[in-house]
Amino acid sequence: MAQLQPVATEPLNQADDPSSPVERFGTDEPLPLDAGAVLAPWQIAYQSYGTLNAARSNAVLVCHALTGDQHVANAHPVTGKPGWWDTLVGPDLPLDTERYFVICANVVGGCMGTTGPASTNPETGRPWGTDFPLVTIRDMVRSQAMLLDRLGIESLFCVIGGSMGGMQVLQWAASYPDRVFAAMPVATGARHSAQNIAFHEVGRQAVMADPDWRGGRYYEHGVRPRKGLAVARMGGHITYLSETALHRKFGRRFQDREAPTFTFDADFQIESYLRHQGITFVERFDANSYLYVTRAMDYFELAADYGGVLAEAFRGTKTRFCLISFTSDWLFPTRDSRATMHALNAAGASVGFVEIESDKGHDAFLLDEPGMFTAVRGFLDAAARARGIA
Amino acid sequence: MSEAVRLRPSRARPSFERERADGDGESIGRPQGASSTLRGGGGNGLGPTPAESPERGGESRLDLLLVADMVEPGSRVLDVGCGDGALLALLRDRRQVDGRGIEISRENVSRCLAKGLPVIQGDADTDLADYPNDAFDYVILSQTIQATRQPRAVLENLLRIGQRAIVSFPNFGHWRIRYDIGLRGRMPTTENLPHSWYETPNIHFCTIRDFVGLCRDIGAKMEKAIALNAGGQPVRVTMPWWVWNLFGEQAVFLLRRR
Structure with a gap:
């Protein structure tokens, strides 16, 4: 791993003072967590686009994925890169910000301004580190509901998200059916599979094996487990792609050379690409957040709260659902969406459900997929008509 | 398969309910509470409703209207092989039906979603098994059964999922088809069945009499049966089964679980 050189610039400290709006909740408004702990005080950072209409009926909550954040459609404050869903969210785009009021909040356990392991523990004045309580998808949704209460939004026109964001969408529909008019879980499932837990565990072990992790207290030592987190990201990134996409993008091509060097240098383009992914990720993401948020996904099994019967999670729901999956997604394959669909049917x-033909793997939901855009736009337009949104 | 059926709108109000079948001894009664085959007043006319999509054009297909008229207003309907959602939209807009659809084509599913129709991408052969019992008042299978791998299992599933099933299909006993096979010695291609034998999706053709036999085998009660000739005109009700089977190019059956 000698090639994973640390980049000089330290990430901005977004954990306590994010460069986005943040709502702070005092000790009188605690966030109860499934693990039994209570967060108080706590805060939630969010971003919004568009305008809430007079009837307060046009709010759309976007839920971000594992390594995403609230910066859906604006330049990222740390990396300067475009928003992660700026192909979908914006004026005249399927999630039209001229028409809808779009909100996205950083998840609890994250590192972009919502309380998480990199935030300051009010009792010690130092970062929480691994003293931070474990969080769940339901905790994330509960915190978002409290944010919406604070913002005066009783009912959401739509909740939409991919991957872990889609898990939150399903949890929203189950926990707050009366607050969700329409729901779009994309490239997701109602539970995390054994294979996905396995990949996450490899990632976590890579972080914890880095001597700079320091038992999760690296903040105080002025170091960060860069190599461990980069390796975790490299492994994770493979699961977001597909064999076909890897072959198409990289094949067996060499990186800036004509022949193998017979070393462990990054001879292949795919190696160089993964190393780049790992290094850049480290600059914007907290290693402990990676542990906590992957764990939250692992714990997710919606049916478990409903006697093991997923359909019970949606009993009597008035929410209109539209599920989207992608043919080459092997992290959340179509059968996961079908299982959710069958429960909803029951x-x-x-x-509604549509499987988009794509060779881009799980990441397809973040990319330029006209089939997905068509489905999102069509479903939202029809739902907006039904809700009377101009 | 919806493209296979292009019946010309002819009469808005055909009346051709069969009271009794001959030969097979099948009794085809009236639907419960229904006074005639086609109910309703002017609302069943052929004109478009405002909610209909542009690609539907200004006319509703007669076969859709025939099926729609078999459905009680306000009921729950699953349309298997719903195409672009024309029938579901018709049922929703004119009969206040709570409709769902299954469609194999991705493009058609997107069209349905854009119309606000809850349609899922799926396959009648594999996905019906996942639906719970009695989930719907009606399950509709329009011009699709001949393209399924297991028509009997599909039909049994329809009657498990729904109280009633409405099945329409092309009649392979039609005289044109018999002529092609019997006299010309060729597999038939017609306006409604345009595919050559080597490229047809239709792998399980049946005649009207064959279908009646299958209904008897699985214990389905036939509440209504309609046959349409090549011009989209209903075959006279007074005609015996063999006439239906010879001159009916299409058939529509309303079935009920026994």
Whole structure:
């Protein structure tokens, strides 16, 4: 791993003072967590686009994925890169910000301004580190509901998200059915599979094996487990792609050379690409957040709260659902979406489902996928008509 | 398969309910509470409703209207092989039906979603098994059964999922088809069945009599049966089964679980 050189610039400290709006909740407004702990005080950072209409009926909550954040459609404050869903969210885009009020909040356990392991523990004045309580998808959703209460938004027109964001969408529909008019879980499942837990565990072990992790207290030592987190990201990134996409993009091509060097240098383009992914990720993401948020996904099994019967999670729901999956996604394959769909059908819910043909793997939901855009736009337009949104 | 059926709108109000079948001894009664085959007043006319999509054009297909008229207003309907959602939209807009659809084509699913129709991408052969019992009042299978791998299993699933099933299909006993096979010695291609034998998706053709036999085998009660000739005109009700089977190019059956 000698090639994983640390980059000189330290990330901005977004954990306590994010460069986005933040709502702070005092000790009188605690966030109860599934693990039994209570966060108080705590804060939630969010970003919004568009305008809330007078009827407060046009709010759309976007839920971000594992390594995403609230910066959906604006330049990222740390990397300067475009928003992660700026192909979908914006004026005249499928999630039209001229029409809808779009909100996205950083998840609890994250590192971009919502309380997480990199935030300051009010009791010690030092970063929480691994003293931070474990969080769940339901905790994330609960914190978002409290944010919306604070913002005066009783009912959401739509909740949409991919991957872990899609898990939150399903949890929203189950926990707050009366607050969700329409739901779009994309490239996701109602539970995290054994294979996905396995990949996450490899990533976590890579972080914890880095001597700079220091038992999770690296903040105080002025170091960060860069190499461990980079390796975790490299492994994770492979699971977001597909064999076909890797072959198409990289094949067996060499990186800036004509022949193998017979060393462990990055001879192949794919190696160089993964190393780059790892290094750049480290600059914007907290290693402990990676542990906590992957763990939250692992714990997710929506049916478990409903006697093991997923359909019970949606019993009597009035929410209209639209599920989207991608043919080459092997992290959340189509059968996961189908399992959710069958449960929704069994519950008598209004559900649409479309599988988009793509060779881009799980990441397809973040990329230029016209089939997805068409489905999102069409579903939202029809739902907006039904809700009377101009 | 919806493209296979292009029946010319002819009469808005055909009346051709069969009271009794001959030969097979099948009794085809009236639907419960229904006074005639086609109910409703002017609302069943052929004109478009405002909610209909542009690609539907200004006319509703007669076969859709025939099926729509078999459905009680306000009921729950699953349309298997719903195409671009024309029938579901018709049912929603004119009969206040709570409709769902299954469609194999991705493009059609997107069209349905854009119309606000809850349609899922799926396959009648594999996905019906996942639906719970009695989930719907009606399950509709329009011009699709001949393209399924296991028509009997599909039909049984329809009657498990729904209280009633509405099945329409091309009649392979039609005289034109018999002529092609019997006299010309060739597999038939017609306006409604345009595919050559080597490229047709239709792998399980049946005649009207064959279908009646299958209904008997699985214990389905036939509440209504309609046959349409090549011009989209209903075959006279007074005609015996063999006439239906010879001159009916299409058939529509309303079935009920026994």
